[in-house]
Amino acid sequence: MHIQDGFLNNNLAGSMFAGAVCMFGYCFGKMLKTVSVVSENLVTNHGNTPIKQNIVFLSKKSKQNFQELALIATWIFAFQMFNVPIQSATSAHIIGGVFAAILAGPFAGFIIMSSVLIVQALFFSDGGLLALGANIFNMALVGSFISYYIYKNIKKTNYVLAVFTACFFSVMGASLSCLAELAFSNTIIFSKAFKDMTTMHLIVSLLESIITLILIKLFKNLNGDINE
Amino acid sequence: MNKKIIFILPGLIIIFASFFASKQPDVLETLAINYGFADKTKENLSLFSGYSFPFIKNSFISTLLAGFTGLLIIYILFKLTKKATSYFTK
Structure with a gap:
């Protein structure tokens, strides 16, 4: 995935990189809001009436929150390293975006997925540096952020169905957006590769759903007080 | 106790991955080979390219060390982010 x-048109890769940076900043700001505390202080104003000033600082729980994010990220990194053979000469790994978003929320989920992708591209050549924006779009935005809202809407009806649908959308959505980017860059013809891309990722989506369900159960059992 | 298991589990997955992970190309690489655009790949130079540790010839140990280094890098990254955030929000 x-x-x-080299696979993508430079203009497309560059603009997606810029978009990913903006989205990262937005999600990081949103994530910080959940771990920050705002206190109102009165500041002296040279003998005039004191002015109210808001001081933002991290809450006491923030240390634990960041530790949980780091743990979820390490789990995802480890699982993405594990390539499972799906066909005679093809292997695949899970994305883990739904797992991250369900446990940490959509904004933190995006940050977790992006940080894993950044480390993979910088240190392991897994994904290109210029294509990092496209990879973040596919796996962090489509594969985690948007998929979370699918899970959230179906969760009220049935939890297992919600996880399965979110994982299905996560994998299929990410693979189709990847295919669309390649087609837009004139690397591949969308209609020709559509069948191959979807059939192979159907197996991955099933694998992703099962592993996500097990991982969430395991993580919640081990770390009971985690908040969504 | 629980925290320890939570920390140990990714390590176990890395060991498992180093032992049993398939060396076959992934879906996108397979498509690249089948549709003839694999030669367009521009490999960027990285310290642990292909999840292997430089200078170690044994593939199992090499992947294992690279995996553990990855876990460590991610953990340090979040630790530093936390430190930087608390510094700037003071």
């Missing part, structure tokens, strides 16, 4: 440099 990780797009390498």
Whole structure:
């Protein structure tokens, strides 16, 4: 699923990189809001009436929150390293975006997925540096952030169905957006590769659903007080 | 106790991955080979390219060390982010 440099048109890769940076900043700000405390202080104003000033600082729970994010990220990194053979000469790994978003929320989920992708691209050549924006779009935005809202809407009806649908959308959505980017860059013809891409990722989506269900159960059992 | 298991589990997965992970190309690489655009790949130079540790010839140990290094890098990254955030929000 990780797009390498050279597959994408430079204009597309560059603009997606810029978009990913903006989205990262937005999600990081949103995530910080959940771990920050705002206190109102009165500041002296040279003998005039004191002015109210808001001081933002991290809450006491923030240390634990960041530790949980780090743990979820390490789990995802480890699982993405594990390639399972799905066909005679093809292997695949899970994305883990739904797992991250369900446990940490959509904004923190995006940050977790992006940080894993950044480390993979910088240190392991897994995905290109210029294609990092496209990879973040596919796996962090489509595979985690948007999929979370699918899970959230169906969760009220049935939890297992919600996880399965979110995982299905996560994998299929990410693979189709990857295919669309390649087609837009004139690397591949969308209609020709559609069948191959979807059939192989159907197996991955089933694998992703089962592993996500097990992982969430395991993580919640081990770390009972985690908040969504 | 629970925290320890939570920390140990990714390590176990890395060991498992180093032992049993398939060396076959992934879906996108397979498509690249089948549709003839694999030669467009521009490999960027990285310290642990292909999840292997440089200078170690044994593939199992090499993947294992690279995996553990990855876990460590991610953990340090979040630790530093936390430190930087608390510094700037003071």
